Amino acid sequence: MTGAETAADGDLTVDELAARTGLTVRTVRFYASEGLLPPPERRGRVAYYDARHRMRLELIRTLQEHGYTLAAIDRVLARLPPDAAPAEFAVQAAVLAPWLPDQSxxxxxxxxxxxxxxxxxxxxxxxxxxxxxxxxxxxxxxxxxxxxxxxxxxxxxxxVPPSVLADSAALIDDHATQVAEGLTELFARAIWGPYQRGEIDHDQVLAILERMRPLALQGLVGAFTRAVDDAARRRVER
The missing domain is CATH 1.10.238 (Recoverin; domain 1)
Structure with a gap:
């Protein structure tokens, strides 16, 4: 490679970018073809990538591991400004991460x-x-x-008839969905909105998420346990 073709400090070829992010060159090029990466800088016949591409690829990989489709990932990336800082990517990854580790x-x-x-x-x-x-x-x-x-x-x-067990699971799932939607709306109003307006910073959002998730899960289990006990007691007292 000649001096004119040598990458500036911090610039990466597609092979270097793939190695840095743990992906294959083919995967990097596929994401680029899907519009998930901004165009690289071209110098002659060589394309160079920078930290923006690396951070986007790391977020894409993380979200795919969490089960997000490429269409959903595209919508997440579309909300990020072109000059988004690393902390912004960290917040997006934390907000969209599963509440419990995937052990499937x-x-x-x-x-x-x-x-x-x-x-x-x-x-x-x-x-x-x-x-x-x-x-x-x-x-x-x-x-x-x-x-x-x-x-x-x-x-x-x-x-126990399988239909009874299946109906029980469906009932729990329906109510869990309502609770999840309510918590998501509450998060959007109380945390995400202030973050977008610059009233709280990246570190505060991450700290809130770290503490809120286990508290919400424990609270949900506790509330469900109390509700079942109360329902059984009311039925006996009829």
Whole structure:
């Protein structure tokens, strides 16, 4: 490479950018073709990338690991200014991260049956999916939720109609969705709005999220437990 073609300090070729972000060159170019990266700077026949591209790629990779589609990621990136600072990317990643670590596993049917220690028919698989213990994919694989799978399989042995258990799961899911939407709206008004207006800074948002998430989860479990106890008591006292 000649002196004119040598990258300035901090500039990266596509190979260097891929290595820095843990992605393949093909993946970097794919994201660029999808419009998720701004155009690189070209000097002669060589394209150079900078910190803006690296931070965007790291956010894209993080969000994809969390299950976001490229369309959703594109909407997130569209809200970021072209000169967004690293702290802005950190806030976006923290806000959109799952509240609990993803411990799911992707298994084929044979591996799933070995995991639960029994053969599962299609009806039982459908039941496990209905209560959130697994997702059934079109390619014949299964995404499991280990925290629920064992307990859900044990329910198959009980003399409770599967429809009752599935309806219970649907009821919980519906109300959980309402709670989640309410908390998201509250966060938007009380935290995200002030952050966008510059009233609180990046570090304060990250600190709030770090403390708010476990508190909200514990509060939700506690409120549900009290509500179930109260409902049972009222039914007995009728």
């Amino acid at each position: 596993e992707l298994l084929d049917r044979a591996s799933l049956e070995r995991r639960v220690g029994r053969v599962l028919d299609d009806g039982q698989l459908a039941f496990l999916a209905s209560v959130g213990a697994l997702e059934i994919h079109d390619d014949g694989s299964y995404r499991t939720a280990p925290s629920l799978l064992g307990q859900a399989v044990e329910l198959l042995e009980l003399p």
